[in-house]
Amino acid sequence: MADQQQQLDNRYLPTVAILTPGEMGTGIGIMLRHYGYTVATQLHGRSEYTVTRARDAQFHCYPSDEDIIAECTYVFSIVPPAEAISTARRIAEAAVSFASTAIAPEHPPAPLYFLDLNATSPATARAIAALFNGINIQLANNPAGRKIVFVDGAIIGGPPKLDPHNGEWFKPNIMLSGPLKLSLTAFNEHDDATTLVETEEDDGEVLERVLGVKWVGNEIGQASGVKMCFASLTKGLTALAIESFTTAASLGLLKPLQDQLAEKTPLISSFVNNAIVQMPPKAYRWVGEMEEIADTFHEEGGFDKTIYQGTAEVFRTINEDTELGRERTGLRTRGKTVEDVTTLLAEGMKHRRERLSRAATAVDPSASKTNPKLAEALSGLNIAEEK
Template sequence: MATPLATLGVISIGEMGLGIAKLLKANGYRVVTNITTHARAESASLDLVSSDEELASTSDYILSIVPPRNAIATAERIMKVSTSASFAKRETPLYFLDLNAVAPKSVRGIAELLKPAGNNIRFLDGAIIGSPPSLKDDHTDLNTVEAWKRPSIPMSGPHVLADAERSGAHLANVLNSQHISEQIGSASGLKMSFAAVTKGFTALAIQSFTTASRLGVLPELQQHLQTYMPKTYEMANASVPVMPPKAYRWVREMEEIGATLAEDGGFEENEAIFGGIARTYDLVAHGTDLGKEKTGERNRGKTVEDVATLMSEGIDRRKQKMD
C-alpha cells in the first residue's frame, strides 16, 4: 500500500493560493486551510480547520501566499501556535514556505522571527513567478503535472524542499520548484528583480497611455508602438488590462521592490523609482473606478484605452478636490 502524500496548509486562498491548492489536490495531496477562507475553500473541495493551531498541527507543510503587507503577521501567527500542546506532539518538523512577494530583508526578518522554534519549524524562502496554475486546454486528465500550466517557484535557504522526508521530492516536482541557493533571500530577490521589470513596465505603460490620452494622441502612440516596437505594444496590451484587480496588492510589492533595490542592489534614495510606481498603483486602486474591479467579475478597464480613460477621470477628480 502506497504511503499517503503529505498534508499541506495553504494561507490564504486568494487567486494564487486557490490555483496552487487545486494543483496540489489534483496531484493527490490533502490541502487544508483556515475556515476564514470558507467560500473559496469550498469551491476547491479543501478541508477546513478552525484555527491556526489546528492548521499548524495538521500540516506537514504550510504555504504562506498572502498579500505582501500580511507576510510577517502570517509568520507570527504560526510562531505563536508553535508553543501549543498539540504542536508539541508532532513527530516531524513543520516546513514553512514563505512564497510572498517581499524583499529579501523582509524574508530574513521572518526567518529570524521563526528561529526560537528551532528545528520544529524549517523555513524556506520561496517566490512565485508567473500566473496561478491552470489546466491546459488540451488535457482532460487533471491528475498529472503535465496537464497544468504552472508558475515557477524558486526556493532558497539551508533546507531543500526536495530533500524533505514527507513527499519532498514529489512536492517539489508538482510545484515546479527549483532550489537556487543556500542563502535566505535569494529566491525573494529573484522575484523582486523579475517583478521590477514586469510590473514596473506595466506602471510605465499606464502613465504613458494615460498621458497620451489626455493629450489626445493615444491612437498615434499606439500606431508608433505597433510600427517601431511591436513587442512592447503587445506586452502593454497584455499586461495593462489584467492589472486593475491586482493593483491594491501591488502597492506594497512595489515598496518591497524599492527596498530590495536599495538594500541589496545598492541604489541610493535619489536613484529610487519604485516609490513613484507604488503610488501609481495606489492611484489605480484607491483613486479610480479601476479599484472596484475583481478577478472573474470584470466590467471596466479591459482595454488599455479604457484604463487610460478611467485613470484620467480619477486624476481629474483628484485635481478638483485639491482646488
C-alpha cells in the same frame, strides 16, 4: 506521459496548508488536489469572497491555526506583501500555543515546512527566518514542539491551469532558496509503512516535482531577490505604460501612441497592452510589492527608493482613486480594454489632482493654478496670461 495520468496515492501524501487562498494560492491548491494532496486553510476573519473561493476549490477549512500545526507538513504563505510578516507571526504563535497544550508524542514530531512565497524583499525573508529561528529555540526543550523550517520562495507567472485538451498543467515558476530542501521532510522517518508506494522519492521530492520547483541557492533571501529584480522590470514597465497611455488618452493621442509602439517595438507593445488590461484586480497587491522592490534596491543595491516608491503610488492611485480598484478576477466589469482603463484612470487622476489642489490651497491660500511653464515663457514680456 500527461499530467492527468500521474496522480499520486493520497493515502501517503502529507497535507499542505495554503494561507490565504487568493487567486494564486487557490490555483496552486487546485493543482495539488488534482494530484491527490489534501489542501487545507484557515479562514477566520477572511472576506466572504475568499471563503467562497476556498470552499469552491474544496479546501479543507480548519477552525484554527493550531490545527494547521497539528495536521500539516507544509504551509504555503501566499498573501499580499504587507501581510507576509503578520502571517508568519500567526503561525509562529500557533506553534507555541499548540506545543503548550499538546501531548508529547512517542517520537519527535516531523518538522513543519513554512514556504514564504510572497513578493517581498530579501530583508523581509531574513526577518521571517529569524522569527522562526527564535521560536525553534523557544520550543527546543518541549517534546511536543514542532521545528519550523523556513524556506524562502517566490512565484513568477500566473496561477496554474489545467489544459483540458492534453491534461497538462501550465505552472508558474516557483523558486526556492535556503539551506534545507523539501526532500528533507522525512515524512516516514519513524514508520516505514507510510512510505510513498512504488517510488524511491521522499515526499518532499515529490512535492518539488509536482510544483516544478527551481532552487536558486542555499541562502535565505535569494529566491526573494530574483522575484524583486524580475518584477521591477515587468510590473515597473506596466506602471510606466499606465502613465504613458493615460497621459496620451488625456491628450487624445492614445491610438497614435499605440500605433507607434506596434510599429517600432512590437514586443513591448504586445506586453504593455495586455498587462494594462490584466492589472486592475492586482493593483492593491502591487502597491506593497513595489515598496518591497524599493527597499530591496536600496538595501541590496544602494539605490534611492524614489523610482519604485513612485510606481507604488501609481498602483495605489488605481486602487484607491478609480473604479478599477473594485475589480476582482473572475468578476470583471470595467477595465477590460486599454481604452476603458485609461478613461477611468484619467478620471481618477483628475479627481486626485483636484483633491490635492484643495488640500494645498487649504494650507496655503495663496496657492494658484498658474502654469509655471507659461509664467516662465512670458516672463519679462508685456503679455497677459490667458485664463
